[in-house]
Amino acid sequence: MTDPEFDILDELYFVTSFRDLAQRTKLAPAALEQHLRELLEQEYVKCFYPDPDTEQAYETTSFGAIARDCYYLATKAGLLEHNTR
Numbered sequence: 001m002t003d004p005e006f007d008i009l010d011e012l013y014f015v016t017s018f019r020d021l022a023q024r025t026k027l028a029p030a031a032l033e034q035h036l037r038e039l040l041e042q043e044y045v046k047c048f049y050p051d052p053d054t055e056q057a058y059e060t061t062s063f064g065a066i067a068r069d070c071y072y073l074a075t076k077a078g079l080l081e082h083n084t085r
Contacts, residue, residue, distance in 0.1 A: 001081060004035050005044075009082040012045060012074035015052045021072060033067045044078030047071065 001009075004027060011024050022032050039045040040058040047063075048071040049056040056070065074082065 001085060002035070004031070005039055006082060006085060008032070008035055008039065009044065009074050009078050012072055012078070015048060015071050015073045017052075017071050018068045029068060033064070036067065036072065037063065039078065042078075044075055044081055045072050046075055048073070 004025065007025050008021065008027075011021055016024075018029075018032070018036075022029055025032065027035070036045060036047075037060075040047065040063070041060075047056050047058060048054055049066050049069060052071040056066070
């Protein structure tokens with residue numbers, strides 16, 4: 001796990017919007033989106049769209065269109081990985 005991914009997971013103990021996540025991690029939106037893709041592929045994070053209560057399945061082809069409008073939350077596996085580092 002990279003340092004930015006660790007920092008992202010550190011912010012995802014509760015459902016968080018992309019905008020808030022970008023502000024808290026100080027990552028550029030494009031970099032944040034790429035790290036979120038990697039975390040989603042590892043199943044360390046799940047996304048919600050169009051609201052914080054509706055889980056959205058991660059699809060590589062359509063994620064880019066909605067990534068910045070989604071909300072994110074660390075999964076149990078993501079939290080375990082984060083806490084064992």
